[in-house]
Amino acid sequence: MAKQTPMMQQYLEIKAQYEDAFLFFRLGDFYELFFEDAKKAAHELEITLTSRGGTHDRIPMCGVPYHSVDQYIQQLIEKGYKIAICEQVEDPKEAKGVVKREVVKLITPGTVMEANLLNDKENNYLATVADFEDGSFGFGRTDLSTGESAVTLIEGDLNDVIYELASISAKEVVVSEAFASKYEDTLEQQLNLTVSVEEERELPESMEGLCSELEQSKLIETMAPLFHYLIKTQKRSLDHLQKVTYYSRNEYLKIDYHSKRNLELTETIREKKKQGSLYSILDKTETSMGARLLKKWLEQPLVDRKKITERHSVVQSLLDNFFIREELKDKLKEVYDLERLAGKVAYGNVNARELVMLRRSLHQAPSIRIM
DNA sequence: GTCTTGAGGCTAACAT
DNA sequence: ATGTTAGCATCAAGAC
Missing domain, CATH: 3.40.1170.10 (DNA repair protein MutS, domain I)
Incomplete structure (x- = not known):
């Protein structure tokens, strides 16, 4: 040259x-x-x-x-x-x-922080997959914009992994070199997601606190490369990340890909449009956080009877109390996207307009809590 | 409406 | 040797 x-x-x-x-x-x-x-x-x-x-x-x-x-x-x-x-x-x-x-x-698709590149009503997940010698998989996810992380174990095959990735609409997945060379093409083509490689498997010291509630070492091993990748790519404070929560795949109803598409839960089959989906009809949420939660509830229906009843009774009590419901709605109108605002503050790219939004939102918090 | 220009670094090419 | 100039993506502001 x-x-x-x-x-x-x-x-x-x-x-x-x-x-x-x-x-x-x-x-x-x-x-x-x-x-x-x-x-x-x-x-x-x-x-x-x-x-x-x-x-x-x-x-x-x-x-x-x-x-x-x-x-x-x-x-x-x-x-x-x-x-x-x-x-x-x-x-x-x-x-x-x-x-x-x-x-x-x-x-990167899974670590975007700029508000104009993110959809308010959807989480933006960076996932990670670990394959263990006994044939099981670890599966973790972080939404850098809201700070939430969750992890689970998968006793199954690659199709179960693909199912999990698809069910949270992961944008990007962090895996080992060995895993990437085996499955990169499948993941990119079937799921249309970005594959990133991270070899480091020791949990970074700065992230130990976030994993304090995880009891199995496999869970921590699953999350470690993802945290390394975040530190490497972001070059900024990650203080807004919350503790990683464990969930069991049995808590949620498994709906296979084709059934899910045919039910048109969050998008229509032919046009892949939101309009016309069950979600778009049910979505009367006032805040972005509510919209994201509703979407999660629809995509991952509960199976535990007690939890379902609990959720129903909360909904029922709001249905029965018209005045409280309306008042709550009014107050929530003043609440902006606290999860993402908190992320921007920690990240150091918050602007004045967003700080004003934060103030107005927090102002509502005490009275909402009383209700 | 359409056309021209300059925005700020760097460099090749030309001028002294 | 050192100094000056033209160019080079797109976009928005200014000229017509």
Whole structure:
């Protein structure tokens, strides 16, 4: 390969660390992509592929201005790609030679934090699968935007794993290299999700507290790679993550994929539209948190009689008490997405408008609690 | 409405 | 040797 300019050397060094992601390389007012990234991105995003350099050996390039980068990120995330955002980390006026640059965050389908890329009414799950020597699987999930995590064991085959991944609509799954080489194609094609590899299997010290309620070592081993992946990709505070909860797959009714589709619980069969689904008819929720909970209830019906009765009696008491119900509705209208707001605060990318939303929401909390 | 320009880094090519 | 300039993705603001 021909000798590169200083900036291209810098680019290649950084790119080598993020082989599996599009590297958005900040250059002045633009994020630029080079080489194969440029060719692929130009094709996916339908933008012009150009080049830079001299008259010979020009380097393929495409780019977008910083103020409209979000829409392009969104397109790539929706297609399941990962993106590394590389910023200029010193003042160009002070810099001698090329300005220092660093990857400041990795955006992947399962770790998106930007509100405009997330659907309010749906969780955005990053899953993880561990395969144990006895043939069983560990299955875990985290929604980075709300901070919730849950884990279970699967005594079954790969189809049961696929069922679990499909039932939470996981966007991305963290697995070992060995697992990926065996099943990556199946997972990507059947479930349309992004597969990420993480080898580290020891639980990070900073995450021990989150796993304090897990009693079996298999459960902790399942979650460890997922937490490593989060630390590696996010480069930020993960303080808003809540304790990992254990659930048994027997708590919920198993509905096979085809039945679920035919019941049109959350989307219609032919158009995959929400409108017309059972969920869209039942959804009278006032908050995003409520909408996500309702969806969970529909997709994972309870089987334990006692729990079902409990849930019914709560619903019944609200049905019977018109005034309390209406008052509660009014108060909840003032409540914004607390789960995700908390995440943004811990994460350090909260803005003023969102802080005002947080204040209004918390203001309602005491009176709601009394009811 | 349509056309032109500049936004900010970096570099190749041309000018002194 | 050192200095100046043209170009280069898209988008929004300004000119017409």
